[in-house]
Amino acid sequence: MITLKEIANEAGVSIMTVSNVVNGNLSKVSKENAERIQKIIRERKYIPNSTARSLAKKNSNIIAIILRGDQNENTLQSPHNAALVGIMIQKIQSLGYYTMVNIVQSQDDISKSLRTWNVEGAIFLGMFDDEIERIYQVNNVPMVFIDSYSNVRQLSNIGIDDYKGGYLAAHYLTKHGHQKIAFVGPPTKHNGVIQHRFAGFCNGLKEMGISLNPHHQFTLESETKAEDIIEISRKISVDHRDITAAFVTSDQIASYLIHGLHANHVNVPEDFSVIGFDNLLISTQITPQLTTISQNLTEKANLSVDVLFKQLKSPDAPTESLVLDVALIERGSVAPIMQQS
Secondary structure (H helix, E strand, C coil): CCCHHHHHHHHCCCHHHHHHHHCCCHHHCCHHHHHHHHHHHHHCCCCCCHHHHHHHCCCCCEEEEEEECECCECHHHCHHHHHHHHHHHHHHHHCCCEEEEEEECCHHHHHHHHHHCCCCEEEEECCCHHHHHHHHHHCCCCEEEECCCCCCCCCCEEEECHHHHHHHHHHHHHHCCCCCEEEEECCCCCCCHHHHHHHHHHHHHHHCCCCCCHHHEEECCCCCCHHHHHHHHHHHHHHCCCCCEEEECCHHHHHHHHHHHHHCCCCCCCCCEEEEEECCHHHHCCCCCCEEEECCHHHHHHHHHHHHHHHHHCCCCCCCEEEECCEEECCCCCCCHHHCC
């Protein structure tokens, strides 16, 4: 492939002059030189390096999608994250922009990524609430967060009614006669998605005259480690035979839980009922199909991109915080308590 240096030598100009033509800075180049360089580019089928162009131009046309992750976990292994990222990439590309997906461990990684690639805007997915104020202080690009519960005033966020999801799950299970119900999910100590689902679940139980037994709360550090979830299934099957149902904070965890229960000779829903969360594709691919709390991932992803592009076009546009509704989808993983043996 021909290089800028080779084009410059052939045209009899400097590399900087060729670079100005490639990057559209024609006001800095004579008409004669510009036409000669463009002819060489066409004839030699030169393809500009998009990375170099993004660094040279004021507008890179790059949107960053930033996810929280660590070295020991594949963040995109989560069907929820993968679905959101896929929808956002399609939407961003349809608007004529490129995407850069980056998994970061700290606030310093975020700043380094945004500055290195000269991005025009960023969408954040994952828990960044304790760092959001600092992120705003050191990065001057439009930003949108997904599923944030931060109190930062200038925050644009697209989330769902996590509290209502937990509440609906509690009422559905108790109306089917279940009283000894487990909660299975990541830690609830942080002010975020899981804490709000847990609060809605506990208050929903309370309204029905039931309190969650602390011994029936099973905590996971990662929703993608199947072996840990299957171990919880074993504990429920062997050590907590009085539990008849579980509210699980994601469909992926629920699928592993059902697999583990079956391995321990506990059938769903005949012996044990399960409600998931998200209404991902996996919820219809397992047996039985999963009763779950549905959120509209397509709407959430598209709105995140729409809000970001409003800020790109109008930097003074007000921030937007949108909360999308959820609904319970009834399938086959919950049975009335009288039908369970």
